[in-house]
Amino acid sequence: AAGGDGGSFIAILFAALMFFGVFVISLIINACFVFAYPLVVDRRMKALDAVKASFRGVMANLAGIIVATIVFSIIYVLASCLCWFPAIMFAPIPLGVFAILSREIFPVGDKPQILG
Numbered sequence: 001a002a003g004g005d006g007g008s009f010i011a012i013l014f015a016a017l018m019f020f021g022v023f024v025i026s027l028i029i030n031a032c033f034v035f036a037y038p039l040v041v042d043r044r045m046k047a048l049d050a051v052k053a054s055f056r057g058v059m060a061n062l063a064g065i066i067v068a069t070i071v072f073s074i075i076y077v078l079a080s081c082l083c084w085f086p087a088i089m090f091a092p093i094p095l096g097v098f099a100i101l102s103r104e105i106f107p108v109g110d111k112p113q114i115l116g
Helices: 006-033 036-043 047-060 062-080 085-090 092-105
Strands: none
Touching: 006 036, 006 047, 006 092, 036 047, 047 062, 047 092, 062 085, 062 092, 085 092
16 A cells, blocks of 8 residues: 555654664763773772762763764674674773773872762
8 A cells, every 4th residue: 555654664763763762871871880890999989989980080071982982882783793703802992992091081199079
């Protein structure tokens, strides 16, 4: 029947928007925790204080961290299409990049500020 594809187009559009929304929400949640583990391990901070300081560090450097996270996410998706082996081989690179970012955002001598 002619004109019967409107419902499927709306369903596909809705699914794409939902996927994008979940992707953005996961980026925001990831941003809160991206530096928390290094702060707990390196600075011996309590977990909640580390999450607060990590969030503050991310907000201070939001553009660069979002770009890095999006680029790494796209590379992971493309690499996972190749039977996961390239994704596993690529995994140490983002870990190293975020470790370097952690040292740049929270220098060794400074004590991270915690949100009140």
